[in-house]
Amino acid sequence: MILKKVEDGVVVSAVEIISFDVQTEDRKATIKVVLNDAQNSEETYYQSPGDKHVFQIVDENNDILRIIHQ
Secondary structure, three states, X not given: OEEEEEEOXXXXXXXXXXXXXXXXXXXXXXXXXXXXXXXXXXXXXXXXOOOOEEEEEEOOOOOEEEEEOO
């Protein structure tokens, strides 16, 4: 899977991930992902109302599995 950060329809960053968890509180989303790297590190991203970016999680065929947009 890939986590993409999209701004104005353009992918500005992308990371390969193994798994993800999305929690929402007070209209703010917290996205925790386990990266597909040597250490299987965990990263945390945030999506808040009014942010210019949107996070997408896609599969190996670039089909969207989840959009995180507040």
